[in-house]
Amino acid sequence: MKPRRISLYxxxxxxxxxxxxxxxxxxxxxxxxxxxxGLANVVVLAALYLLGGRCALFVSVVRVVLxxxxxxxxxMAIYSLAGCxxxxxxxxxxxxxxxxxxxxxxxxxxxxxxxGQIIVAAILLETTALTYYLPFLLVSGCVTGAAIGVAGAxxxxxxxxxxxxx
Amino acid sequence: xxxxxxxxxxxxxxxxALLFWGYSLIxxxxxxxxxxxxxxxEFGRYSLLMERETEIVTEYGTNTLVIAGGMATVTEADCPxxxxxxxxxxxxxGESIVCLPHKLVVTIEGxxxxxxxxxxx
Numbered sequence: 001m002k003p004r005r006i007s008l009y010x011x012x013x014x015x016x017x018x019x020x021x022x023x024x025x026x027x028x029x030x031x032x033x034x035x036x037x038g039l040a041n042v043v044v045l046a047a048l049y050l051l052g053g054r055c056a057l058f059v060s061v062v063r064v065v066l067x068x069x070x071x072x073x074x075x076m077a078i079y080s081l082a083g084c085x086x087x088x089x090x091x092x093x094x095x096x097x098x099x100x101x102x103x104x105x106x107x108x109x110x111x112x113x114x115x116g117q118i119i120v121a122a123i124l125l126e127t128t129a130l131t132y133y134l135p136f137l138l139v140s141g142c143v144t145g146a147a148i149g150v151a152g153a154x155x156x157x158x159x160x161x162x163x164x165x166x
Numbered sequence: 167x168x169x170x171x172x173x174x175x176x177x178x179x180x181x182x183a184l185l186f187w188g189y190s191l192i193x194x195x196x197x198x199x200x201x202x203x204x205x206x207x208e209f210g211r212y213s214l215l216m217e218r219e220t221e222i223v224t225e226y227g228t229n230t231l232v233i234a235g236g237m238a239t240v241t242e243a244d245c246p247x248x249x250x251x252x253x254x255x256x257x258x259x260g261e262s263i264v265c266l267p268h269k270l271v272v273t274i275e276g277x278x279x280x281x282x283x284x285x286x287x
Contacts, residue, residue, distance in 0.1 A: 100172055101171070132261055135187035
């Protein structure tokens with residue numbers, strides 16, 4: 001791997017990590033568990049479009065592990081990891097179809113993230129109680145996903161030239 | 167074209183959420199029993215009609231469950247995020263309060279409350 005690439009990866013991971021930290025501070029008390037802005041997903045999304053799937057996956061996984069160890073617990077890291085993996089899979093496949101723009105890909109990712117967490121909760125807690133939250137998590141994943149997607153598209157538009165020149 | 171698909175995806179998901187929500191509103195029934203499980207195992211069940219305050223002390227931590235006015239809520243917890251405290255009161259069958267760090271689930275069940283009054287393991 002070229003040194004430039006390595007430093008770029010490091011930069012992206014640091015950025016995603018900082019976003020996780022900000023997100024963690026911003027936790028708004030909600031009566032629905034798991035509603036989040038998903039700020040770090042901006043970095044993953046931008047990486048997916050600028051540098052490809054492998055980079056995005058790398059940033060995503062390292063970010064989750066780092067954030068989980070720093071501000072959460074192992075359990076929380078498992079939840080995020082499940083959410084992120086499903087989200088990543090869905091985003092990559094939707095992008096592959098070429099029929100959706102970044103907001104669409106991001107919306108699907110946000111929703112998939114929430115569904116992934118519900119699935120893990122259902123397995124770990126041996127309960128289907130959380131399906132009750134599904135409609136609210138669908139809406140929140142949709143809205144935050146759209147916002148993140150629009151922001152991501154702007155970033156990609158501006159950063160494309162810079163990344164190419166590296 | 168892509169923009170249209172994005173909007174359609176947005177609409178479809180919102181519609182699905184709305185349908186789910188509407189369905190749960192129509193089918194919901196008043197519950198009668200509060201069931202507490204920790205790590206998948208039942209911790210206790212309490213009648214929704216009897217006012218009480220219960221400390222749920224487990225190896226993961228402590229949550230305080232309050233049943234009052236036909237509703238159940240978690241008022242205190244020593245978990246790092248405290249999300250269970252901010253979740254709203256529950257009263258309908260199937261509703262739940264979840265504390266992920268403590269692997270705690272408080273669910274409302276239906277059925278006759280007289281059969282299950284204050285049974286604690």
